[in-house]
Amino acid sequence: MLFDLTKEQQQLRDTAREFADKILKPNAQGYDEREEYPRENIEKLADLGFLGIIIPEEFGGGGHRAVALAIALEEINRGCASTGVTISVHNSLLANPLLYFGTPEQRQRYLPRLASGEWLGAYAISEPNHGSDAAAIETACRKKGDRYYVTGRKAWITNGSKAHVYIVFATLDAALGAKGICAFIVERTFSGFSVGKKEKKLGIRASDTVELIFEEMEVPAENLLSASGEGFKVAMHTLDGGRIGIATQAIGIAQACLDESKKFAAERKRFGKPLYKSQAFGHRIADMALEIEAARMLTLRAALLKDQEKPHTAEASMAKLYASEAANRAAREAIAIHGGAGARRSQVVERLFRDAKITEIYEGTSEIQRLVIARHALQDRLQ
Numbered sequence: 001m002l003f004d005l006t007k008e009q010q011q012l013r014d015t016a017r018e019f020a021d022k023i024l025k026p027n028a029q030g031y032d033e034r035e036e037y038p039r040e041n042i043e044k045l046a047d048l049g050f051l052g053i054i055i056p057e058e059f060g061g062g063g064h065r066a067v068a069l070a071i072a073l074e075e076i077n078r079g080c081a082s083t084g085v086t087i088s089v090h091n092s093l094l095a096n097p098l099l100y101f102g103t104p105e106q107r108q109r110y111l112p113r114l115a116s117g118e119w120l121g122a123y124a125i126s127e128p129n130h131g132s133d134a135a136a137i138e139t140a141c142r143k144k145g146d147r148y149y150v151t152g153r154k155a156w157i158t159n160g161s162k163a164h165v166y167i168v169f170a171t172l173d174a175a176l177g178a179k180g181i182c183a184f185i186v187e188r189t190f191s192g193f194s195v196g197k198k199e200k201k202l203g204i205r206a207s208d209t210v211e212l213i214f215e216e217m218e219v220p221a222e223n224l225l226s227a228s229g230e231g232f233k234v235a236m237h238t239l240d241g242g243r244i245g246i247a248t249q250a251i252g253i254a255q256a257c258l259d260e261s262k263k264f265a266a267e268r269k270r271f272g273k274p275l276y277k278s279q280a281f282g283h284r285i286a287d288m289a290l291e292i293e294a295a296r297m298l299t300l301r302a303a304l305l306k307d308q309e310k311p312h313t314a315e316a317s318m319a320k321l322y323a324s325e326a327a328n329r330a331a332r333e334a335i336a337i338h339g340g341a342g343a344r345r346s347q348v349v350e351r352l353f354r355d356a357k358i359t360e361i362y363e364g365t366s367e368i369q370r371l372v373i374a375r376h377a378l379q380d381r382l383q
């Protein structure tokens, strides 16, 4: 399978690459150290059109698809993974399901604001007691007249305190499992909505991660996304796209590990010669380069299938699983190559090591990706 980029995709990649080198990379350490939401990065990326990459031009977006998004996200994540996840969630977990499941009215209300970056998006399914077993969520909804009332708590919500619009999942009746779940488009101004505690995290420290609290939150019935009881399908379809986004994040982090290792090895002399001339170093770099390329191929393949509107659930899980584990191996190697300096808080690789770990957790842990892949690989036996 060949990936010859179109002229537009090349332009998008070049713009993202230049922005990552000039703006994101130099500021990433500072934002991480201060655990500060990178507002300026997001505003500048909005001006460059990256908040509306996949939104059709009729709504003010760039009109690109999943392959283009993947290419752009890799570059952004190479510069700053906290900025990368903010953009990934907005595009993959909010704009994407609105495009796929939204009514014409819902698309008209939300997509132009999301495309311009006037509004930021978030996706809320995880709860304090339910992450991997998403069908068991407890946040409850009930319909009365032309409104739904939603009560419960969501945990670990990326962009949670900065977003203006959210996709929130709640159950009509927990006993119904996946069949009882509804998806709602929630605006932060809805009565009964509030933001809870902010998480202090191991990695992607500059991204915004909070709890959300709903107390009899009033949601107009027209803000139901897809049919009543069809929310779990919305959640899983959306995560297929989101996992491609996290795979690109992992590739960006792994590429940054490789770049930093090469830079360090050119400057560092050991036993009378630069580190990069030692064969052991070369082998380490070879493994990193190989795994990055393999992760990129898996990820672009999943994105291409998505663009072709073909099934891509297992492919997205493979991409996410492989890329996130490759990023963690690359980060461990990068720390090792840096020797003692790798443990220094001000070192870029120290941040990359912490950021890489998160890619194995969110949008489905590695164990959950393996379950998805196994279900796909065994489908002829399981029928």
Ligand SMILES: Cc1cc2nc3c(=O)[nH]c(=O)nc-3n(C[C@H](O)[C@H](O)[C@H](O)COP(=O)(O)OP(=O)(O)OC[C@H]3O[C@@H](n4cnc5c(N)ncnc54)[C@H](O)[C@@H]3O)c2cc1C
Residues within 6 Å of the ligand: 089, 123, 124, 125, 126, 129, 130, 131, 132, 133, 155, 156, 157, 158, 159, 201, 204, 209, 358, 361, 362, 363, 364, 365, 366, 367, 368, 371
């Ligand atoms: C930084 C960050 C940002 C996040 N952003 C969002 C967000 O924007 N929106 C959102 O909804 N959620 C978000 N999450 C939540 C994230 O998706 C969950 O943390 C993740 O899905 C795991 O769920 P859990 O934490 O409840 O762990 P659990 O589900 O309790 O899992 C604990 C352990 O058990 C393992 N496990 C669980 N089930 C099985 C099984 N059947 N077989 C084998 N092993 C299993 C898991 O792999 C894990 O190792 C975020 C999390 C983090 C850390």
